[in-house]
Amino acid sequence: MAGIREERRRQIIQAAMGVFGRKGFHRAKIGEIANEAEIGKSTVYEYFDSKKDLFEEMIRFIAQDYYEDVRSALDKGDTCRDKLLSFARNHGTFIKSHMELAENTMSNSNSVSEEIKKEMLGWKMKIFQIIEDVLKTGIDSGELCAGIDTRAATSIILGSINEGYAVQCIIDGKRPEDADLEPMMDLIFTGLKGQ
Amino acid sequence: MAGIREERRRQIIQAAMGVFGRKGFHRAKIGEIANEAEIGKSTVYEYFDSKKDLFEEMIRFIAQDYYEDVRSALDKGDTCRDKLLSFARNHGTFIKSHMELAENTMSNSNSVSEEIKKEMLGWKMKIFQIIEDVLKTGIDSGELCAGIDTRAATSIILGSINEGYAVQCIIDGKRPEDADLEPMMDLIFTGLKGQ
Amino acid sequence: MAGIREERRRQIIQAAMGVFGRKGFHRAKIGEIANEAEIGKSTVYEYFDSKKDLFEEMIRFIAQDYYEDVRSALDKGDTCRDKLLSFARNHGTFIKSHMELAENTMSNSNSVSEEIKKEMLGWKMKIFQIIEDVLKTGIDSGELCAGIDTRAATSIILGSINEGYAVQCIIDGKRPEDADLEPMMDLIFTGLKGQ
Amino acid sequence: MAGIREERRRQIIQAAMGVFGRKGFHRAKIGEIANEAEIGKSTVYEYFDSKKDLFEEMIRFIAQDYYEDVRSALDKGDTCRDKLLSFARNHGTFIKSHMELAENTMSNSNSVSEEIKKEMLGWKMKIFQIIEDVLKTGIDSGELCAGIDTRAATSIILGSINEGYAVQCIIDGKRPEDADLEPMMDLIFTGLKGQ
DNA sequence: TATGAATGAGATTTCATTCAT
């Protein structure tokens, strides 16, 4: 079946995640990706048009994956608070492994086309929306204070999670899965519940 | 005197900020920096050992600058809230122009030595500390609730500011100086004041 | 029977004529030829040893074809003059479509083996000979002046036809079949008929 | 003075003439040209943007050179006949060394831009014009018959010279400078003088 | 000190050809 081609693509993307993740776009070498995928260098070009193409496909793959993880993470909590904690934890375990890299590599570089930049922005907005929706549900259920600015609140949550991980992992040297964001979330919730 | 040498260094670093800012580390070309500084390409090497060296010196320059701006921004407020708003605004105007680039370029790349990475981490911790101190002062003065986890709170503040700018600038297309973080800060403060 | 094999060869050579014609030897890709022949890329290698081999076989095919066309073109005229005009026209219609390409590609390139170069030279000499024979017949029949240097005359005829087509097609933008070589031939004949 | 840069360009173009001449565009390697010019490979790129660029500049150089040679060759004869013989000889000595190669490489290839193709056509037309002018002068002076079609005559002359060299050099194995085109020219002139 | 010129090391990409089914 056609699965073999798809299988190979996956295999190359896996390798790419490793190498791009470690080196960033420019320092990553196609040869190394091929090695990691245990195929010949030129075989990569049978599946992807160029280094840039491979990179962008990888980003798409990761984004898609992340998005689905987020959705299922949110299903794991009942209350608004639980959902967000679950989201935070998920962000820690799964994402830290590569999403950030992707964001970083992308931010200021023409390595990636405008097209994919927009696409990524779309994913980011989707996530933002999902979280904002969770908050709205929290308001409806009375868990959160009615008057809050949900947009601002969402920014606080997303930003805090990022920063929280950064502080605990980079400064304190914890592994993402060991980071504890509960105190931070509690503090945020105190505000969201209103005085 | 040595001032002329120092002057030239500054000149080159200025140019470097422009080019590295626009292109990122790898796509920036020494030749372009030299052009922008209006000197010959090889002259750059009279002042800096290598591209990496120039890059790191530039980072140091920016970090130092940023740090001082933060200090003076904090002096501009009386209450804890004012100080943090001032800090946020400062982050917006000044930093957005290049700090982020620097962080991005640095995050996942061996372009920069471990040494400078640690140095940067040091700067980051200093900023973190300053903000945490502001919060502690706020607690002492009774502006903020006594029992709060100041570390978590600092993460929330720093993270939220970043995210807030990202959302308003990238998604909404505002210019950094036009972003309004006050609603967000208010929300955070509600939590910090305790229930 | 072996006819099917022969059929396939022909089919591939047809495709090769198209692609080599459009792109020249080096820029032509086996893959494209295979596409044009509507077969798999590696199938080409079942019929030809290599790109070079395919190219040479194609040249042979064309040369053979051309030679036969020339022979029959010459039969279409009675007088020496008619024969040569017919030859010229034939050169225009048929050959211009690919012979020139072949000559070009061959001229300064080790893409083709010495062997085929000699072979091609052989064809060229055959054509030369045929034309010279036509002239000799013309002399015998009294149509042409007795004393002329038939070798020089043949060069003039062949060269003029080439140049004539070049000028009219490339500079004037005519299609080969619309080029009119009669005035030129008349002028040549005036010389060949002697003063 | 700036002559050093110009000098180097010349030096590289000389080498390019050798290598492109021997191998043709595609098989020629920049490295080999650099070797022949006794400089580093990348130095070539300090003077020319790309292989194609170098090739085209070389062509321009040759064309210019050729054109000037033709002009001075024509000055060496008094009668129309002498001028053309001189032209023919010049074509033999000088041109055969590379012009043809250039033409060949150019003919069917996107190796060269449309721009240069047009430029070359321009040179070709200039030469054509010059020869046609010579003929017209011949008519005016009574050396040639008044009624002849000078355009056709020019085609005959240019084509014959080419073919004449081809036959004598390739088939007979003569060196260009030993080829004798006089009989051929005489034959042509017989026609041009009219009966 | 300042710099134009030179270059070596390396990276991406192409494609003819082989292999395995």
Add this chain to the structure above:
DNA sequence: GATGAATGAAATCTCATTCAT
């Protein structure tokens, strides 16, 4: 016999860095 898949070898071009003036 036919072919999709895989690849190795090669070639262009880039650029940080050094050299010589």
